[in-house]
Amino acid sequence: MKFVKSLATGAAMLLASTAINSAYAESLDYYMVDGVTYNNAITKPADILGHDIGDQPSRHDLMVRFIETVAAQSDRMTIETIGYSHENRPILTLIVTHPDNHARIDEIRAAHLKRTSAATAAEASDDLPVITWLNYGVHGAEASGMEAAIPTVYHLAAAQGAEIEEDLKNSVVVLTAVFNPDGHSRRANWITSYGSDVVITDPDHEMHNHRWPGGRTNHYWFDLNRQWLLQSQPESRAWLTQWHKWKPEVTVDYHEMGRNATYYFHPGVPTRKYPLIPSKGRELLYELAGYHSEWLDSEKQLYFTEEGYDNFYVGKGSTYPQVNGGLGVLFEAGAQMGIAAESDQGVKTYARNIRDHFRTSLTSIAGAADMREKLHAYQRDFFLSAQDLAKEDKVKGYVFRAPEDPERMNMFLDLLKRHHIDTYRVKGSIKADGKTYGDESYIVPLAQDQYRMAKSMFNKITEFPDRVFYDVSGWTLPAAYGLDFAEVTGSVSAKLGDAAEITRVASVPERAPYAYVFRWSDYYAPRALNRLLQAGIMARVAIEPMEVATTNGVVKLDRGGIIVSQDRQTVSNDDIYDVIKTIAAEDGITVHAATSGRTLTPGTDLGGRNNVRDLKAPHVLLVTGPGVAVSDAGEVWHLLDHKMKVPVSLVRKERLSSLKDMGRYTHIVLVGGYNLNLDKSFTADLKDWVKDGGTIIGHRQGAQWIAQNVVGVKKDDKKDDSSKPVRLTYADKGQNDARHVVGGAVFASNLDITHPMGFGYVRDEVYTHRNTTLTLPVPKDPYAQVAVYGEAPLVSGYVSDKRLGEIKGTPMMTAERLGRGSVILFADNPAFRSTYIGAEKMFMNAIFMSKVFLKARGPGDEEEMEMEAEE
Structure with missing residues (x-):
């Protein structure tokens, strides 16, 4: 009966969607402000986009054309391309203000910046426009956050009357669109591909369920709203440079949240504020919020504030400004992936979200303009107080x-x-x-x-x-x-x-009489090694420290030193030298020219059998697809492909069982996720592949799956039955639920720097980011615990005492041999947000040094040890 009822409901909704289809294609009048006249000489969005706003996603190239066209027509606007995405799409900034301000814009900016230095803040004038920054489209899947830029640009260019003139005289608006053009383009392509004459509001329709990896992230699947602090992506580097050029007093950031939510804006939860954000800033946020609520009240719209969202992590677009002298405002609309979809609150439309974000863009501008003297005083006091805080x-x-x-x-x-x-x-x-x-x-x-x-x-x-x-x-x-x-x-x-200045000191290497050598501790040493191996040049690694005679004297190399001899090469000496010069110039590696194969350290000659090992070129398969954490996969892809230039094949996990030749891959990487169960037939093939010489690497939940399904560690199903039922107050549920989480904290591990997985490290402490409670099993091989959490592993962040007790003393990284292959597991993600630069070397060791280490041996293993040595 439930199925029959749902069919009837679906038919009714289909009829309803057909009847109201025209309501989803909103004309420009729907967005514009009542009582305001508009300059007809300004090009309207539909004239370039080819459709009304909210009728379908606007293509990025057409949006760029629209913005450039309008900027050229308006004396209120200047335009600048501040950077490009990974896929080479432009990121634009408009400077919008009154023409009189444009005539002295450099003077205004210079006078404004005086407030941001204690040395000049006292002399800064308050008779200046307020600087308001509008962020659009940092999350590509939250498309109304990008699309709202279109009516905003049109209004700021075309609106006429005393109100807009006054706001622009009192404001310099820095409007940035689009923060994430690559993610937006993925999303727009998906929606357009499933577009139809009849708008389907069924939430299960493919249009509303974007295929993995979705459109939220950028090309390498990074969440750009976590990049204000970390700065590993070109998009964030472009906009932060522009942000600091202006140091805005109000920064607003547009997003979407769950479909069944209403509309949100800051201030956030009072108790979730980073300690260094001044209380006065929250007071001003509250005052600015009154401008948004006034408009929403006039529309009789539902909304909420001070709930659900915080201002703790300073790397988000609405929090970063608050530790840099300004206010940051987060706006969230109930998500609308397609054009219109059913929700618990009825059918929600793309057009409505766009309009809400557009109108709160205007209330943000108007509110900042009205509050400009208060905002000027706040910014000045923020920087003047810095010296006092430092003294205390x-x-x-x-x-x-x-x-x-x-x-x-x-x-x-x-x-x-x-x-x-x-x-x-x-x-x-x-x-x-x-x-x-x-x-x-x-x-x-x-x-x-x-x-x-x-x-x-x-x-x-x-x-x-x-x-x-x-x-x-x-x-x-x-x-x-x-x-x-x-x-x-x-x-x-x-x-x-x-x-401090950035310096690169690697000089052009001398031609080697015998061999080239370089240390492994340099960040780009793996990229340098990969250049050699991919070019067919044989390279070897030193297992022990050694002293090598070179053309410039004796050079000491720690474990992991790379050796490129001139013997037994299939590539000419001239071609080898060309690659060596590239390594010095592009990777910043100091390459030494060894004069002899005999070292000054007994037992470590460059042609050695046990203490020097041959290395092979890697070809990595990275498992992707539904169930795999998008960001985890993207961070590994970015590290290997973008940073280290290692070839990576991306294969969705549902396709693994149909691989034609697993033998072409040297490594398979399985990252974290929520559903990593692989096909049983492939799992059996995977075990054979490892035993035959392959290396499998896992981190977070991927490591857990590998331990259970490849290594054969049994899952511990034991539960603590000692606790008695208790009665708790529901009001405490939120805090109680979070009581035993690991809140994205920094952990320290003790690293065995003598192990090949620890090569390149000179200190035995390594830091990683942890946001799970899982722990790795302790291997039977006593040498396999490469990195272990100490007795006091927490460096920074929140972890409950219970979880800390469970984690301390457990392995962070293990490395075992299985047959001729290797299994390398990480409890944490060493490539987290491309920021744990100090941990990435461990992952690169898992790529390049995975066959260098041996497993523990006991009595009776002599024959196998001899075969291994001969191999």
Whole structure:
């Protein structure tokens, strides 16, 4: 009977959708403001898009054409292409203000920026326009957040009357569209592909169920709304540069949430605010919210604030501004993947979401303009107070170094520069945390304008008033980059040397009389090795430390040193030298020219049998598709393909059983996810493939699946039955549910740097990001626990005492041999958001060094050991 009833309901909805079909194709009049006249000389959206707003997704190229056309027609607008996506789509910024302001725009910007420095804030004029930034389209699947830019641009160009003139005289609006053009284009293509004459509101229709990986993320499947802080993607680098060029006082960010929700805007949950965000900022957010609620009330629309969303992780578009002297406002509309769809609150339309976001764009502009003197005062006080906060802070700065890897240090210095954080070379030396940091080290003093931003990047927070987090709770970035760092509690002013600069020191290598050698600790050493192996050049790895005679004296190489001899090569010496020069120039690797195959360290000659091993070119298969975590897969793809140029075949997991030749792959990677069950026939083939010499790598839930289904570890089904039933108050449910979560925290592990999976590390502590409660099984092989969480592994972020007790002392990384192959498992994601630079080397070791280590042997294994040595 239920099925019959649903058929009847579906027929009724189909008739209803046919009857109201015209309501979904809204004309421009639907969006425009009542009582406002518009300049007919300004091109209307449909004239370029070829359809009404909300009728279908606007193609990115047509949207770009529309914005460029309108900007050229309006004396209120100038346009700039600030960057390009991975797929080479442009990201545009419009500067919108009154023509009189445009005539002195550079003067306005310079005067405005005086407020953002303690040295000049007191002299900054308040008789200036407010700077308002509008973000559109950071999540491609939340398309109304992008599409709303279209009526907004039209209105700002074409609206006439005293109100718009006054708002533009008192405002400089920096409008950025589209933050994520690649994700939007995936989404638009999907919706257009399933478009039909009759709009289908059935939520199960394919249009409303975008195929994996969806359109939320960018080309490499990164969530760009987590990139304000991390800055690993070209889109975020482009917009952050522009943001700091203007340092807006109000930043608004447009999104969509669950289909059955109404409409949301900040302020967020009061108890979920990052500690360094001033309370005054929340008060101003509350005041600005009154402009949005006034309009929504006039429309009799449902909405909510101060619920569900927070301002804790400073790397989101609505929180980053709040640790940089401005207000950040998040807007969320009930999701609408297609044109119209049924929800618990009736049929919701794409057009309605666009209109709501457009109109709150206008209330944001108007509210900021009305509040401009308060916002000016807030921004000035924000930066003036930085020096006082620094004086009160017992920590006076942070010192850090990574002499083993200049490129990793360069990457961190670049990150600090992107956030306008002052950084200096250490003058002489400075003592901190029982260590002496010399002039190869750098220091960030806290007595600077960016006190809050610097503190948030280096801070370690493990105590929280609220245990519920919308995103990560800890992100100590020098740990993520694998730096040796410490707090400095004494005065640092006398230790500030020259301002930090990015330097690349690799010189052109000399021609080698015998062989080329280079160390493995440099960040791009795996990319350099891959260049050699993919070019058919034989390379070897040193298992033990060695001292090598070179044309420039004796060079010490730690474990993992790479050797490229001139013997037994199928590639000419000239071609090898060309690749070596490329390695120095593009990978920043210092390559040494060895003069002899005999080293100064006994038992480590370059042609050795046991202490030097041959390496093979990798060809990696990365499992993708429904059930696999999109971001986890994208982060591995980005690391291997974009950073290290390692060939990666992306294969959806439902296709694995139909692979024609598994033998072509050296490695298979299975990342985290919520449904990783692979076909049983493929699982059997996978075990044989590993035993025959393949390497399988897993992290998070992928590691758990491999341990159970490839290694054969039995799942522990034991439950704790000792607890008695209790009665709890429902009002405490949210906090109780979060009581034993791992809230996206930074963990430290002890790494065996003598193991090939630890090659390239000079310190035995490595940091990873953890947001699961799973633990890896302890292998039987006593040498297989490559990295283990210590007794106090939490560095930063929230973890309950119960979970901490379960995690400490367990493996973070294991590496075992299975037959002729290898199984390498990570409890955490070493490539998390392309930010845990210090952990990525472990993953690259799993790619290049997976056959270098041997399994433990006992009595009776002599014959197998001899065969292995001969192999």
